[in-house]
Amino acid sequence: xLRILRRGAPGFETGDAGRDWRLPDxxxxxxxxxxxxAEEVAVEQAIGVLLPTREEMAxxxxxxxxxxxxxxxxxxxxxxxxxxxxxxxAAPVTFVLVGQRLITxxxxxxxxFSVFAAQAERQPSLCPNGPQTFLGLLDAVxxxxxxxxxxxxxxxxxxxxxxxxxxxxxxxxxxLNRLGRAQNINAKARDSLVSLARLLSFAxxxxxxxxDRELRDHLKSLQRDVxxxxxxxxxxxxxxxxxxxxxxxxxxxxQNAIFKIFSVFSAxxxxxxxxxxxxxxxxxxxxxxxxxxGYPMALGMMFAAGIGPLLxxxxxxxx
Numbered sequence: 305x306l307r308i309l310r311r312g313a314p315g316f317e318t319g320d321a322g323r324d325w326r327l328p329d330x331x332x333x334x335x336x337x338x339x340x341x342a343e344e345v346a347v348e349q350a351i352g353v354l355l356p357t358r359e360e361m362a363x364x365x366x367x368x369x370x371x372x373x374x375x376x377x378x379x380x381x382x383x384x385x386x387x388x389x390x391x392x393x394a395a396p397v398t399f400v401l402v403g404q405r406l407i408t409x410x411x412x413x414x415x416x417f418s419v420f421a422a423q424a425e426r427q428p429s430l431c432p433n434g435p436q437t438f439l440g441l442l443d444a445v446x447x448x449x450x451x452x453x454x455x456x457x458x459x460x461x462x463x464x465x466x467x468x469x470x471x472x473x474x475x476x477x478x479x480l481n482r483l484g485r486a487q488n489i490n491a492k493a494r495d496s497l498v499s500l501a502r503l504l505s506f507a508x509x510x511x512x513x514x515x516d517r518e519l520r521d522h523l524k525s526l527q528r529d530v531x532x533x534x535x536x537x538x539x540x541x542x543x544x545x546x547x548x549x550x551x552x553x554x555x556x557x558x559q560n561a562i563f564k565i566f567s568v569f570s571a572x573x574x575x576x577x578x579x580x581x582x583x584x585x586x587x588x589x590x591x592x593x594x595x596x597x598g599y600p601m602a603l604g605m606m607f608a609a610g611i612g613p614l615l616x617x618x619x620x621x622x623x
Contacts, residue, residue, distance in 0.1 A: 305318065305335075305336075305337040305338065305339070305343075306318065306319035306320075306334070306335075306336060306339060306343045306346070306347070307319065307334075307335040307337065308327075308328060308331050308333070308334055308335075309331070309332050309333040309334075309335070309424060309431055309437075310328055310330045310331055310332060311330040311331075311332050311428075311431075311432065311433070312330075312428050313330075313428060314425060314428060315425045316335070316421065316425070319343070319346075325346050325350075326350070327347070327350035327351070331405060332404070332405060332406065332431050332432070332433060332434055332437055333405070333406050333407075333408070333424075333431055333434065333437045334347060334351075334405065334406070334407045334408075335407075335408050335410075335421075336355075336407065336408065336409045336410070337410060337411075337413075338410075338411050339409065347407065351376070351402045351405065351407065352374065352375075352402075353373065353374045353375065353376040353400070353402055354373075354374070355398075355400065355407070355409060356368075356378065356380070356398055356409070358411060361380050361396040361397075361398050361409065362396055366502065368380075369381075369396075369499075369502075369503075370502065370503065370506040372509075372510075375402065375403075376400050376401065376402040377400070377401040377402075377506075377507070377509075377510040377511070377512070378398065378399075378400050379398070379399045379400075379401075379503045379506060379507060380396050380397065380398045380399075380499075380503075381396070381397055381399070381445075381496070381499045381500050381502075381503045382394045382395070382396055382397075382495050382496045382499040382500075383395060383396075383397045383410075383412070383414045383416070383445055383496055384414075384448075384449055384452060384489075384492050384493050384496045385412045385413070385414050385415075387415075387452045387489055387492075387493075392488060392489050392492055393412075393492070394492040394495050394496055395410070395411065395412040395414075397409070397410045397412070397414065398410070399438055399441070399503075401434055401435065401438060401510055401512050402434075403434070403512075404433040404434045404435070404512070405433075405434040406434035406435070406437045406438045406441075408441070414445065414448070415448055416441070416444040416445040416447070416448040417441070417444070419444055419448070420440055420441050420443075420444040423440075423444075424437075424440075434512065435510075435512040435513060435516075435519055436519070438507075439519065439522050439523065439526065442500070442503075442504070442526055443526065445496075445500065446500065446526060446529050446530060446533065449493055449496055449497060449500075449533060450529075450533050452489065452493055453490065453493055453533060453536060453537055453540060456486050456489050456490050456493070456540060457536070457540050457543075459482060459486050460483070460486050460540060460543055460544055460547065463479050463482050463483055463486070463547060464543075464547055466479055467479060467547060467550055467551050467554070468550075476551055476554075476555055479551060480548070480551060483544055483547055483548055483551070486540075486544055487541070487544045487548075490537055490540050490541055490544065491541070493537055494534065494537045494538070494541070497530055497533055497534045497537060498534070500530050501527065501530045501531065501534065504523060504526055504527045504530060505527070507523060508520065508523055568613075568614075571613045572610050572613050572614055573610065575606075575609030575610065575612070575613070576606035576607075576609050576610045578609075579602060579605050579606045579609060580602075580606060
């Protein structure tokens with residue numbers, strides 16, 4: 305899909321990449337959402353630069369993600385997508401600055417893009433030119449990532465309380481599943497923040513920001529925000545690691561307690577079993593077979609043999 309936002313226009317126009325299609329002179333933001341090859345060719349001919357393919361956007365080398373070519377500045381960042389769903393993912397999104405125009409290429413639907421697009425439709429003054437639109441979009445992406453990390457941190461705190469206040473013998477499976485999901489989201493958010501930090505650093509070299517103090521100050525502010533959120537992500541990650549270790553430690557303690565009980569019972573019943581085995585042998589000549597006190601004596605020996613280990617374990621502090 306090809307969408308165009310014109311300067312001062314109240315909303316987006318959907319472009320038809322036909323043979324006679326022309327890019328409006330006052331176009332500020334050209335958005336390619338899961339574009340067809342015809343749409344890519346139409347935009348390339350209109351702006352005079354070659355756009356990266358989907359495969360090129362997915363490459364991880366910095367030289368393939370951040371470069372200048374034919375008067376355009378190409379920047380690809382990883383953006384967290386579907387953080388509220390069952391399968392959160394991180395997908396590449398490309399920003400291209402050519403003159404005073406911004407071209408974005410994406411094959412996903414980040415929430416930040418739809419939020420900013422809705423704001424731009426209500427307030428056209430937010431997008432007077434490509435560089436301002438670019439910074440506004442990055443603001444939305446950073447804010448969205450910060451919101452996701454805040455919710456993740458709250459979820460981690462809730463699981464921390466659940467781990468250390470749970471009743472003895474309570475199930476850990478749900479807690480571990482939630483911590484695993486939190487770690488997955490946090491890791492993808494951190495990947496996104498790292499790529500955004502690189503993008504912002506490279507964007508400061510773009511011609512569009514040269515000599516414009518307001519835009520450069522906005523860039524520096526975004527860089528500080530990304531750095532502070534990255535630090536918070538590192539804290540959340542270390543907290544999740546601690547809670548996972550604590551949960552596994554508590555599981556081991558409870559398992560050891562269970563095995564200790566079985567070991568004690570085995571030790572307690574082993575001597576009485578030995579005595580019962582001796583007097584259960586079918587030999588004709590046994591001294592106690594015709595002794596009237598033999599049966600009570602055997603019971604007493606089994607009781608003493610059973611209570612003895614219990615007293616010994618108690619004295620050693622093993623029970």
